[in-house]
Amino acid sequence: MFTGIISDIGEIVSIAAFQGTLRRLRIHSHFDPATIQLGASIACGGPCLTVVNFGALEGGAWFEVDAAAETLALTTLGDWKVGTPVNLERAMKIGDELGGHIVTGHVDGIAELIARDEITDREGASWGETARFTLRAPREIAAFIATKGSVTLDGTSLTVNHVEGDIFSVLLIPHTLQITTWGDRRAGDRINIEVDLMARYAARLAQARAAGY
Template sequence: MFTGIVTDLGEIATAEGAQGTLKRLRVHSSYDPATIALGASIACGGPCLTVVAVGPREGGCWFDVDAAAETLDRTTVGEWAAGTRVNLERSLKIGDELGGHIVTGHVDGIATIVAKESITGGDDPWGPTARFTIKAPHALAPFIAEKGSVCLDGTSLTVNSVNDDMFSVLIIPHTLAVTTWGDRQVGDRLNLEVDLMARYAARLADARRAE
């Protein structure tokens, strides 16, 4: 379980395997290797992946994760290569601050950036702010609500507006600086996880209609 609050910006060091098969990724991170156990769950760019190997490196650690066919089919992980930067979050511990919203790391589908607008310029003392307009897969659009929560590439964000299968999010300067959002451009594909409560509410509504 996660919150969508990114705690490190990692980089893919190596990627072995191909789309549709098991893919092993080595991630470079600033995490302390002594705190990562084999079998630990780390959200990497959205998907919850299991650590299968870990070791120290200058400035932090490296860790290996495996992505199976389901993950490769539903996420952008199959597109990752050496040099790809990914948002990282360690799994929650009892007593941790729930700063974002409840995130499972189970990606529902892939969304696409269709517009990017700079809200403040470089003269702003806090740096730029950006509004992104994003197109969701049609089947997932009903789960996205104005002022609700959504997880994109592992970041917990508030939905600003919704228009059919299009929605917008506002990214503040801090988030642009410490996550992959600072690199994002029109046409980029994003791992989308809809709000957990919306998912279950829709399932219950379907069950009632079936009755």
């Protein structure tokens, strides 16, 4: 489980085919290598991936994860290249502060970023790097996105500002833009999306009741 609060921006440093359909990715991070262990779960740009190898490097640690064919097809991992920056979050521990919302790291699909608008006040002065992002969700999961609800985008826990059909928007403050990959996001980018777990269960409960279960 995760919270959607990004703790580091990693960098893809190598990608290699591994055991047929698997793809092994090596990621450089600022994590303390003493806190990483084999089999640990790390959310990488949204998907929860398992550490299969790791080691120390100056100022942090490198670690390797394997991505299966389904993960490559259903997330943006298939687009990643050497040099791609990636939002990282370690799995939460019992007793950790839940600063975002409950995130599983199971990506539901890929959203399209259709607009980025910088926010200004009535006098036209900029509020810094605050920005509104407008996205189009896959139609099959659009119903799970609600105004004032939570959504996970590229591993980041965000609050939905507005929804109209399959179009929704989120507002990012300067701090979030600075410590995540969102500062470089532009229209046309593909974004990993995970809907709120509670919304999914509520929808399933309603479906079951309607079917008489």
